[in-house]
Amino acid sequence: MPVYSKKVMDHFTNPRNVGEIENPDGVGEVGNPVCGDMMTFYIKVKDNRLEDVKFKTFGCGAAIAVSSMVSEMAKGKTLEEAMKITPRSVADELEGLPKQKFHCSNLGAQALNKAIENYLSKKKKGGKK
Numbered sequence: 001m002p003v004y005s006k007k008v009m010d011h012f013t014n015p016r017n018v019g020e021i022e023n024p025d026g027v028g029e030v031g032n033p034v035c036g037d038m039m040t041f042y043i044k045v046k047d048n049r050l051e052d053v054k055f056k057t058f059g060c061g062a063a064i065a066v067s068s069m070v071s072e073m074a075k076g077k078t079l080e081e082a083m084k085i086t087p088r089s090v091a092d093e094l095e096g097l098p099k100q101k102f103h104c105s106n107l108g109a110q111a112l113n114k115a116i117e118n119y120l121s122k123k124k125k126g127g128k129k
C-alpha cells in the first residue's frame with residue numbers, strides 16, 4: 001500500500017473545484033490507457049487569466065487529489081503561468097506522491113495544458129473571445 005501525505009488525503013477526501021463549467025472557454029481531456037483513468041478540465045478565461053477552473057476525474061485517489069491541487073494552483077494565474085505547472089510542481093505541492101502514482105500527476109498537468117491549448121486554438125480561429 002503506498003503511503004500518502006496528509007495533503008493528498010485532504011484533497012482526495014475533500015476535492016476543490018469539482019464539476020463542470022457551463023460554456024467553458026477551453027476543455028482538455030486526457031486519459032491513461034494503462035490504468036484507464038480519465039480527467040477533464042474546464043476553464044474560463046478573462047483578461048488572459050484563468051478566472052475559473054473545474055474538473056471531472058474518473059480515477060484513482062491520487063488522480064482526484066492531483067486534479068484538485070492543479071485546479072487550485074491554476075486559478076487566478078495567467079495562461080503563461082498556468083502552462084508552467086508541471087507534474088513535479090503538482091506532486092511537490094501535494095507533499096509528494098508515491099513513485100508508482102507519479103503518472104497520476106502527469107495527467108493533471110496535461111489536462112490543464114490541453115484546456116489552455118483548446119482555448120488558444122479557438123481564439124486563433126476567431127471563435128468566441
Ligand code: FES
Pocket residue numbers: 032035036037059060061062063101103104107
Ligand atoms: Fe492512473 Fe492514478 S492510477 S491516474
